[in-house]
Amino acid sequence: MSGRHEREKGVNVQVLLRCRPFSEDELKNNAPQVVTCNEFQREVAVSQNIAGKHIDRVFTFDKVFGPTAQQKDLYEQAVVPIVNEVLEGFNCTIFAYGQTGTGKTYTMEGECKRGKAGHNGELPADAGVIPRAVQQIFDTLEGQNAEYSVKVTFLELYNEEITDLLAPEEISKVVLEEKQKKTLPLMEDGKGGVLVRGLEEEIVTSSSEIFTLLERGSAKRRTAETLLNKQSSRSHSLFSITIHIKEATPEGEELIKCGKLNLVDLAGSENISRSGARDGRAREAGEINKSLLTLGRVISALVEHLGHVPYRDSKLTRLLRDSLGGRTKTCIIATVSPAVHCLEETLSTLDYAHRAKHIKNKPEVCGT
Ligand code: ADP
Ligand code: MG
Numbered sequence: 234m235s236g237r238h239e240r241e242k243g244v245n246v247q248v249l250l251r252c253r254p255f256s257e258d259e260l261k262n263n264a265p266q267v268v269t270c271n272e273f274q275r276e277v278a279v280s281q282n283i284a285g286k287h288i289d290r291v292f293t294f295d296k297v298f299g300p301t302a303q304q305k306d307l308y309e310q311a312v313v314p315i316v317n318e319v320l321e322g323f324n325c326t327i328f329a330y331g332q333t334g335t336g337k338t339y340t341m342e343g344e345c346k347r348g349k350a351g352h353n354g355e356l357p358a359d360a361g362v363i364p365r366a367v368q369q370i371f372d373t374l375e376g377q378n379a380e381y382s383v384k385v386t387f388l389e390l391y392n393e394e395i396t397d398l399l400a401p402e403e404i405s406k407v408v409l410e411e412k413q414k415k416t417l418p419l420m421e422d423g424k425g426g427v428l429v430r431g432l433e434e435e436i437v438t439s440s441s442e443i444f445t446l447l448e449r450g451s452a453k454r455r456t457a458e459t460l461l462n463k464q465s466s467r468s469h470s471l472f473s474i475t476i477h478i479k480e481a482t483p484e485g486e487e488l489i490k491c492g493k494l495n496l497v498d499l500a501g502s503e504n505i506s507r508s509g510a511r512d513g514r515a516r517e518a519g520e521i522n523k524s525l526l527t528l529g530r531v532i533s534a535l536v537e538h539l540g541h542v543p544y545r546d547s548k549l550t551r552l553l554r555d556s557l558g559g560r561t562k563t564c565i566i567a568t569v570s571p572a573v574h575c576l577e578e579t580l581s582t583l584d585y586a587h588r589a590k591h592i593k594n595k596p597e598v599c600g601t
Contacts, residue, residue, distance in 0.1 A: 246592040247295045247564040249311055250277050250583070252571050253336040254300035264572040268579060270299035279580060281573065288576075292583045295590070300571060304343055304358060308365045311564065316369045318562055319476065319492035322598040326495040326556035327362060330586065331568030332578040333466040333501030340566055341472075341498045342451055363447060363472055363496055364440075370476060370494075371440040380479040384434045385443060387450040388417075391468035393523055393548050395419065398450035398470065399433040419548055427551050447472070466501040469524060469549055490598070495556060500525050502582050524549035529585065531557055536591045560597045565589050 252270050267288075269278045275297045281288045298307050315325045329337035343361025356364055374381045387398040394416040422428045437443050454470060478490045504522050527547035534542040535558040544554045555561045567586035569579045 246589055247311075247562075248586050248590045249296045249298065249307075249564065249566045250292070250294045250586065251298040251302065251307065251336060251340060251566055251568050252277065252300055253339070253568065255571060256334075259570075259572045264574065266571045267573045267576050268569060268571040270297050272297050272299055272302070277569075277583065279576070279583065281576060288580075290580070290583075292587050294567075294586070304340075304361055304365070307340065307566075308362060311566075312362055312366060313369065315562065315564060316366050316494065317373075318596075319474075319494045320370065320373055320478070322478075322490035322492045323596050324493045324495075324555060324561040325596075326497065326553060326561050326563045328497045328499060328563070328565045329568060330499050330502060330565055331582050332503050332570065332575060335568040335570050335575070335582075337498050337501075337566075337568050338451075340568060341496055342447065364444060366494060366496070367443040367474065368440045370474065374476070374478070377478075382477045383437050384475045385437060385446060385473065386429075386432050386434055387446065387470070387472045388429060388432060389454060389468050389470050390524060390548055390552075395429055395432075395548065397429075397431070397433050398453050399435055399446055401433075419551060426555065429552075443474075467504055467522075469500050470498045471552065472496045472498075495553065495561075497553070499528075502585065503578055523547045528553075528557075532585075532589050532592060536588055558592055560595055562596045563592070 250270075252268050255264065255266075265281075267279055267281050269280070270276070271278070274293075275295065276291055276293050277297055278291045279288060280290075296311055312327070315327065319325050327341075329341050331337055339359075339361060341361050342363050344357055344359035356368060370383065374383070385399075389396050389398050395418075396416055400415070417429050417431045419427050420430050435442075435446055437446070450470075450472075454468070473496070474494045476490075476492050476494075478492075480488045480490060482488050500522075502525070504525055524547040527543060527550045530543050530546070531550050533539075542558065544550045544557075550557065556563050565586060567582050569575070569582055
């Protein structure tokens with residue numbers, strides 16, 4: 234079977250590029266366009282011609298989604314096969330990487346409020362990867378004749394501290410008690426992995442339940458953002474879905490398949506370059522960037538086949554160790570803006586994402 238062969242050899246990280254449309258402000262100000270997408274050729278071209286400065290670069294990715302691509306297009310072309318792998322018992326991770334304001338949260342969460350759903354339980358057009366994945370998972374499980382369980386966790390990593398976005402605290406309390414906000418320790422699980430002690434694991438039995446949880450979690454993140462100095466552009470969020478499926482083999486033996494999907498909305502990539510000395514809170518800024526910086530170093534070490542990969546240097550890379558050069562199938566969705574004022578960050582996002590294409594993972598089915 235070619236699929237199995239491919240897995241044994243190791244598969245590259247899949248890297249997709251999404252360019253958002255111009256915002257209303259950018260349109261109003263006639264912002265010049267510097268990014269052009271050719272979805273068919275899977276190419277993104279960046280060009281600018283100003284006297285004395287000439288930029289002309291073309292990048293190729295596994296898939297390219299231009300400004301007119303809809304949430305549904307991205308999901309069906311890029312994510313459906315990944316969720317199918319999870320249902321087969323693989324661990325898969327999808328990262329959103331890019332400058333703040335380029336559509337990471339729109340891509341991952343989108344607009345998924347309950348009650349806004351269309352007829353027949355159809356999702357709204359703006360629903361992102363998380364609600365669509367949840368729907369696909371339940372549609373598939375409900376159509377099979379097998380016992381299953383679905384658990385989710387949702388955490389935020391800010392300043393190298395983990396907070397539980399599903400913990401049932403009051404939002405106001407979280408904000409008022411920011412200083413003493415409950416943070417959770419990361420522990421070795423004794424099997425080479427890590428676990429977050431005390432993290433709320435919610436068992437869900439239908440897709441509508443996940444929407445409630447997601448709303449609760451992202452509301453907590455949004456509130457923190459407005460009240461706490463745009464925290465979310467500097468924080469990472471990690472939504473994980475774990476599925477156990479009980480199956481009988483043709484010989485009548487019981488088989489438990491276990492697949493996990495990690496969906497990661499990373500801190501704004503500009504946090505790598507601007508090391509936040511702006512507010513004079515250098516230590517804090519350094520800590521905030523540690524995870525994003527380490528992610529970059531881990532990617533470099535994997536690409537350059539260095540013996541030492543610095544997974545242990547940050548919480549994000551410890552949590553996602555298995556997703557980077559490990560036993561997980563990984564996809565990175567890099568997001569950019571088409572406008573000239575983002576040019577510098579756009580080029581650095583494209584370089585970063587392009588480099589990540591060379592990482593190889595060795596996915597394995599987990600379960601017994
Ligand atoms: P980020 O999470 O990267 O900071 P957001 O997801 O918050 O960025 O997106 C910034 C704004 O742009 C939001 O208002 C969002 O709705 C809009 N947006 C982003 N990407 C798209 C897209 N592909 N299509 C339509 N609107 C988008
Ligand atoms: Mg965001």
